[in-house]
Amino acid sequence: MSSIDFINENVNWKNITPGGEIYEGGTADEFCTGDWRVDVPEFLAEKCKQCLLCTPVCPDAAIPVKDGKRLDFDFKHCKGCGICAKACPFGAIVMKKEEK
């Protein structure tokens, strides 16, 4: 069982993990930061040359790369900072207002 399945604001002091330890990596992956966005990137796949220059600049690991090719954005984590759009030499990422 993952720690985040039972550690929430209802967990009592007897069942909380000692010292605040977590016995697995990457539990933050389950946390949504996508709703922080004001602007949202749009990935124009047809313009993308797969140079991957957009991928190291992302602070939120929100541009998944598989076998040397980028996929669409991970909108659960993308905060809409816009760095990737500026890094793209081919205009394959455009920033738009997030529609809520």
Add this chain to the structure above:
Amino acid sequence: MANFKEIMSRPERLTGGHRMCAGCGGTIAARNVLKALKPEDKAVIANATGCLEVSTFMYPYTAWKDSYIHNAFENAGATLSGAETAYNVLKKKGKINSTYKFIAFGGDGGTYDIGFQSLSGAMERNHDLVYVCYDNGAYMNTGIQRSSATPHFADTTTTPVGSVSTGKPQNRKDLAEIIASHHVPYVGQTTFIGNFSDLHSKAEKAIYTKGATFLNIMAPCPRGWRYATEDIMHVCKMAVETCYWPLFEVIDGKWVLNYKPKTKLPVEEFLKPQGRFKHLFKKGNEDLIAQFQKEVDERWEQLLRFCEE
């Protein structure tokens, strides 16, 4: 070194879902350093208190895929020294089979200032670890107070520009040079440029060189530096092209310059996009920019001498 596409195809070791600000440079630094780890190797990460720590391990959410320890603000160097020592002993006793690498992350507050002694000790004892400073030039976590990494004249909350103040009155110290004077096997200074090959290759060297190594990564903070968040790559590029933040490494005591601009740009190109230097462009403050330029020039000339360029 693996090629760029291979590096970017490696599994993420710093996941999304952390609470760092949108566009944070510190996170870009940490994530890309971890990209240099071979996927088959395990790691123990130590983190000084700071933005990165409070935002990446907020109970029960850790953004770190690897084992991670936060102890306090001033002791990432010593904490990781202990972990690395434990590894050597347990490995010798046959209790551990895997290869572990040891990486500390600290901001300039936890590295240049309050954690300086602990870092110096870890370097001098030459533990087999990497200390990575993500240098954003102020105490950002507590709200943009000056540090010894803050550049001259920067407007911070403890060196505010006022009717009788032009920002931080002192210059910044060169930590990479100080750590190089510990005679550790590897020191690298880098930032975010192009496809990050400079950063990735330095991170790989730092991680896979035996002994204590140090990386100083300029990692802009959009809030503290007051530039448009999406412009981080431009700000980094200007830092390098003006020679404010040169890219170099010190390998077994030998200084190597990694990039020399064909035309060294005036320092205004670095200063102008940043709100913390806005006051320098007011009429009557031309001499302050000249002074800044002079300091950059002097340090650049010194670096060229070190590198025998």
Add this chain to the structure above:
Amino acid sequence: MAIRERLSGNEAVANAMRQINPDVMAAFPITPSTEIPQYFSAYVANGKVDTAFVPVESEHSAMSACIGSEASGARTLTATSSCGLALMWEELYIAASCRLPIALACVNRALSGPININCDHSDSMGARDTGWIQIYAENNQEAYDNFVQAYRISEHKDVRLPIMICQDGFITSHAVENITLLEDKEVKDFVGEFNPKEYLLNEDHSMAIGPYDTPAFYMEHKRQQAQAMMNAKKVILEVAADFEKLSCRKYGLFEEYKLDDAETAIVIIGSAAGTSKDAVDALRAQGKKVGLLKIRVFRPFPAEEIAQALKGCKAIAIMDRCESFNSQGGPLGAEVRAALYEAGATPKTVNYVYGIGGRDVRVENIEEVYKALDEIVAAGKVEEPYRYLSLRD
């Protein structure tokens, strides 16, 4: 087979460390504990232990490295005194809240300022609320025995807390006394192998330690930590019972000396208890019903047991080798009085600050205290509940 030796307190503790053969020691020298890492470094240099010694650049880094090491799954220890312990302050809390069973040999010395290298308890007493188990010794034999028992207590699954084994600077640490050591193998078997369940270098899964803990969780973590300290009392007694089987030396939470029928008593910690026992013997020889309670375990504080042991007394002097500047007395005074109050026990109490900064404690000084207790019993009231002993007025 017991080994008869003549050792100083420091060498005795260093020997216990050698016999335990821990994984990592990180330490920085400070008088009067310096000899412990010195002796230990010699063991390392001569292959007598498998331990890695980390010669850190400060006590803050000593405890920081201990935390990194212990969290990685290595049995870890350190030694310090006085300002060294004070420099560790922040880290003491973190070691305890991370639930890391690090062992620390504390050689008690006065805190600056002014700087003073001699014995008092202001260093470890200042650390009394850091979440460390604290066990104090009267002499080198006890310091050794307590250290041998340390990891069995701290690493117990119901405890998982760091432990501080205290002895008096110079008086115990540097005085050479007869001592009985256990065989190396006896200690090794008694202490056992360290096999933590969760640690950073666990190859099966990653682990994260030291989170930012929001108000939604911090209090639950603290309550759980408090429970661990409560659990420690039972474990300390169980370990002491096992140790007695091995050594024929009996330990409890405290020692009662001629306390059963005592009308007046002293409560004291550390080497001055030995001096006080001589005073008790001398006064008993004169027919006076005097007794003594020597605290061994200060954290967890055995409040109910102490109140039970003292409830028959008419007047008690609580002896603090430490100031707390609360204008009421010292920390032991506050805690013993609270224990008596909770238990509804009604002896009169007086709190003495004594022996600080290495001020000598002699038998006649302690006899004065018993005399003062007689006066309190006669008067039926306490005029000055907060006093200094052997102070030039």
